[in-house]
Amino acid sequence: MGRKLKVVDSNKKHLTNQEKEERKAIEIKASDGFTELQKTAPRHLNQVARAEYERIINDLRTLPVRNIDRALLDSYCTWYAIYKETAKKLDEIGYFVDDANKGLVANPLIVTLEKATTNIQKAASQLGLTVDSRMKMFIPKQEEKKESLFDKFGG
Known part of the structure; x- marks a missing residue:
């Protein structure tokens, strides 16, 4: 499988005009051929989700x-x-709760918080909301120079 393509305008690799045109066509098919996101939040989201x-x-x-x-x-x-x-809710009721059988234990809401954090990170990365994902989207990978036998063993 080949490398992920980079946006043409931010690609540092020297491309021929034909390669630029081909990549631009792929970009258009991948993004500009589709409807843009709406500016207003969908109504089915709750107040906090809409604000985000x-x-x-x-x-x-x-x-x-x-x-x-x-x-x-x-x-x-x-x-x-x-x-x-x-x-x-964790700030209100605390990170630990008193269990009659086990004594002081971690609040079960911590599991929900961890799951939410994991899902936020995954979705944010896929959407380009993290620095790392934006860099992957816009900065081309350095081309690895293949080492020849001459480079390995000298001449």
Whole structure:
């Protein structure tokens, strides 16, 4: 399988005009051929998820994320809401609870918080919301120079 393609405008590799045109066509098919994300948050999201959607949408619309990716964006926003609400509840009732049989134990909500964190990180990475994922999207990988027998053993 080949390497992931990079956005043409940010590609540092020296491409021929034909290669640039081919890659630009692939970009258009991959993103610009689809409907852009809506600016307003979907109504089915709760208040916290809607606020997160509206916080990130302007920046997200500059990336090649389109309406076809909306289920992933909705998932990210929903998990963000779960994370925020769980963290708030943990602050209210504490990170440890008293169990009649076991004494002081970790609050079961911590498992929910961990699951939300994991799902947020996965979705954020796929959407280009992390520095690392944006760098992978826009910065080409360095070409590995293949070492010849001459380079290995000298001449």
